[in-house]
Amino acid sequence: MAAKRVNVLYAALAAVAAAAAGAWWAGSRIESPAEVAARTAAPAPSPVLVPVERRVLSSDVVTRGTVRFGLPQPVSVAPSALKASAGLITTLPVRNTQIGEGGVLLTASGRPVFVLQGELPAYRDLVPGLVGDDVLQLERGLARLGFDPGPIDGTFDRQTSAAVAKWYRSKGWEPFGPTRDQITNVRALEREWGDAMKAKMAALAAVEAAGPAVEAANAAAAHSSRVAAFESATRMAAQSRMAETDRAGMSLTVENERAKAVHANTAADADLAAQIAERAFIVLDPRTTETARMAAESKLELARAARERIRLEGELAVQAAEREAMMTGERTELAKAAERSARLEGAKAVRAALDARKLAAFDAKMATDRANQLAADLELARSKLGEGVPADEVVFLRALPVRVEEVTAAVGAVGTGAVMKVTNNQLAIDSSLPLDAAPLVKPGMPVAIDEQALGVRATGTVEMVAGTPGTRGVDGFHFYLEVRVDSTPVQLEGFSVRLTIPTESTKGAVTAVPVSALSLAADGTSRVQVENDGVLEYVVVKPGLSATGYVEVTPVDAKLAPGQLVVVGYKISADREPK
């Protein structure tokens, strides 16, 4: 009986289980029309509402840029002709070092390299005597530093030199004075100038002497001519006389000589006779001593010799007269030739004297010129002996002070050429703008600068927008943008920062709704759907500036107050959401 009841219970349980399974199966597969309709019907609208706001709308251009210091420029040191070789760098500044006017950029072989403001680079040694714009900017720099360079006229004079010396000494450096070569050069010039002055004096003396020499030559020539003329005239006169005598058949000269000879012979004979008589008288006197006799003999012999000599001289004189008579014509010709020769010689002597005078004058001019030239050179060389600024001891930069951006040279390297890069202290930002945003940005616009990761905020101003895309390192689809940093609480150099440039803004707070709240009616008007006491109503509005997801709206007929809720969309049920 009990087993029967248990079987009945099992059967009932099985039946219940089968019925439950069948119900479960059927329930999972059978749907009522209402269920189907509910499942397939559109979900009940669930509007997403947001409040109307009063806010300032600003349409911004947002871009990015890297902060750098402005006016990056390389610094080069020019070689100096005053120094035999370029110095070796002994000290260099570190990055970010500030260098003002008159400051020392670096030192090379124990000499400073100063910085002055100027447009022109230091391309030559600035030494006394120079004139130029580079001297002018040196003088201006000295004046700014408080060292009076005298007239600021672009001429390196003694006052400029003195100011340079004061400037160097004020910085603890010995000014760059004359070099050994310069001093040696001056000494050599002085010697040469002395020699030239002596030569000049000698030449002038020669010129002075040449005048009388010419006069003397003239006088000598005239005298010689006159003498020769006189001689010639004498000869001609003698010839004339000879010619007259010849025409008379005898030569007076010859006859004269003959007569002289006869007369002399007669006198000699008489003397001889007298001696003979005296001898005879002595010889015949027995008292006469032998010596007296010998003397008388000697006198007689002398008388005889004298008579012979006179005779011979007479004959010779006659012969000479006869020969002279015969040569008179030739002598006349000779005298004429001598006269012509004397004239020529005189003229030659005068010409030579004149030439000598010209030569002396030329020499004097040359000597004077050389002396003057040497005097000028000496003056110039002396003027350059003052303190100057070698080209490798000064660097002119356009704007000061500067900041050392990068040192490219090394200690121990040659101290000329490019040594470093400097910038000014004005922060600037290199950035770029897309093609569509570039026309909206104008120079002078304010810029909000920030870097969220660093918590940095600063302000700036648009400095420039490139006129063409693709310049200054940006690609061809962007315009270069430069922003000047006006104020910054921290050093931004090297940072990438976000730049927000308001290009258009409402004048103060306006009524604004999210852009998605705005819809277009069939008649073309803009409208927003506003909830009023649980009822959704359309309000026609006039849209204004749109920015940052909001749009300015002005209701046309109705009122729209901040805080009112507007529809921005409809929420769909979770089971139909894509996520």
Add this chain to the structure above:
Amino acid sequence: MRGMLSAGVTAILLISSAAGAQAPSGLGTEEFGMSPRQLVQAIERVEELIAKCMRDEGFQYIAADYNTVRAGMTADKKLPGLSEEEFISRHGFGVSTMYTGQAPQLATGYSPAKVGLGERNVQAFKNLSPADQVAYNRALLGENTGTTFAVALETENLSQCGGCTRKAIEQIFKPEQLKATFYNPQDALINNDPRMKAALRQYAAEMRKSGFEYNHPDEVEPDVRARLAALTNGGTLPVEKMSAEQRANLRKLQDYERRVALTTFKLQDELLGPIEERIQQELFSRKVQ
């Protein structure tokens, strides 16, 4: 009768068990358990949000399309001319062996991250100044510049993402999906299978024999990444700036990566792969791609 009752109850239990082994409804076959459609939508929405965020940061970012991101995902552990096994034997996971310390956009060789960003974004990045490049990647990727969206999707680890990528992911993915501990439901199902559990025990034993302390293949690559991050200050130390000691440590890590990658790959291929395939067939009636 009792036998009949037992058989009936057993049949009911078997039916219930079979029903429990079925994949839950809504579980997709793609990363993070998404369906292919969901994955495409998620990628496109994330990329749009990244682009907007980058615009707000002042950078230009072109939202990468699905194909680009997918190309970045599939570029993982692949090089032209090399099979996956050859790649792994030569380069391991390509984590420390391909490490340069450079931004992924500047990579000249293997870089799934670069592929996933898209060529236009890479070119835009190259046009930036060095400082802007750093800021760009910080804005896009945060601290971990090697983990792009594509890489994070491929490794199914969104926790390493930062910057605009993370902001965008946070808006599309569920909070639990952003955690490092998140496990793909599909993988969880497979790992809970007794057959897989047994296989994983065998895997751990084989790894220990080879000198590696890993209980699951999914632990290996993250561990290598963590070791690399520790060695390179989170991937910010370029190789050329490493000290001799750091380079020696990197070389050790690269050797380790090659060995462990090859070992785990072989075990996965021979031991875990067939079992996983069987379980997937039972769950999804097909092998998951």
